[in-house]
Amino acid sequence: MDIRPQCRRWFASPCSEKLLLDFEKNNPDITLEPWGLEELRQIFRHLSLEDLESWFGPAPTEETELGFKNLQPVLERIATQASPPVQSIREVPRGKIEANALSESVATLLKAGMAKAPLVEEFFAKWRDPDFGERSAESFRKQYESLYEKFTPNRIFSELQGWAGGSARGAPEHELAVLSVLAYYFERCDIFEEPRESRNIQ
Template sequence: MGMSFEQRMYARIKFTERMSELTENSFEDFFHNIMSARYPDYVDIRTHGNIGDLSADGIGLHNGRLYAVYAPPTFNISAIESKFASDLAGAKSKRDGQFDTFAFVHNDTRGAHPAISTLLANAAREHAPLKIDHIGRRRLWNECLHLSVEQMEDVLGCPIPINELVFGIGMEDLAPLLKSLEEQAQMADPFKPVHDVSEVKLDYNELEGDSREGLIKAMQSTHLINEYYEMRMAVYEIDEIARGFSAYYQQIKDDWDDPEDVLLELEKYVLGNRRQPFKTHRAAWVILAYFFERCDIFEEPPEGWQPPNVVGSTR
């Protein structure tokens, strides 16, 4: 049974609450519960006698991913660097041939510290072809988006109500970006061209009329999003947010036949189902256009596909 929008938003609040209070073993148990519900081949590893856990907290039998979990009560970069180096060296030594991706899992609700991103980048270069990955709050929530209501209730340890609830910002990761876009006095450059590939994709997904024109207008401002994350030196965040958008799109596209309805549900994902000021809706559409251009939402046309002559097209 899939979750409604309101249920997803309620689950997001409960997930955020859990993440803020879990450390060490309690966080590791929470991570194991999510991954075990999400992947049938996931194995959570316990320590045993003098062999310990052989430098792995969890492993995917089919996807070649090894997980090392670190969730201290307080953030200490030196301790994290030491833990990361120790776990990676131990895994390569004790589990040679069992994995091709080393995923470092952490409980920092603010995202990866800049020093951690440097640590990961250096490790990826030094240990190639071994892949290095990290999993934090956003990635864990993206995994939760694939769970059924029953699985989500089991993971969060609470019932998910079925009555309609009202929320404001549905995705708090985007709240600062929305605010930044709202504060842009001149968001749109009327002379900025729209890429042809975006128009073709609009045709392929049968987006017409006001929705089509709204996305095209919003595409003139999508460069502001890249500038926002580059200025914050947190470009990696947009990829994590994109995974959430893509996962949500994959869930709802089978429930809604009309692309206009799909777009409305995606707008609710950004804003919630509470009425918002016009400038906030305008900013939300810039975000939707950005992920539309990136191909995180809606379908990419097959190579060589040509759009028919559609009445009312802006092309």
């Protein structure tokens, strides 16, 4: 609904009667009528969803917190577990960092997450629902794909971090658990692109 033509005839802000009369006197072709909150409310009730989003941004939906809700069991478990021995920690795939133009800061965060990434794999292997890990992987893939055309690689990583960890930042243990899940799916190539050499080998 385009309300711009109406703006020529209606005056929405509170003003004195004198200002209204003076304006009408100087602009005889325009008729003014004072608007209050109720008149504005009626207009907004008839706006399309697209127009409302242009004013207020997208409305929160259930999907906004879907990743966090699904991952709560694994995040809570990983947060309370000690990291495996250093020798069992795998390196962050450098070729994949470079292939996706991720910054050194993101590489550092992924390296921190790799410390507990084996615990994520172990959790999914032992969880009562054997398909939980793959369903979570599919959720990560879809979320990544929805961000791919919109943001830079570093911003995508930040968006995934917030999506998986919830809107409110948690304790350090929680944040490390989130990074561990991201690192796990990063290494598995569920999120971000594989290096060209890896694709050629396959």
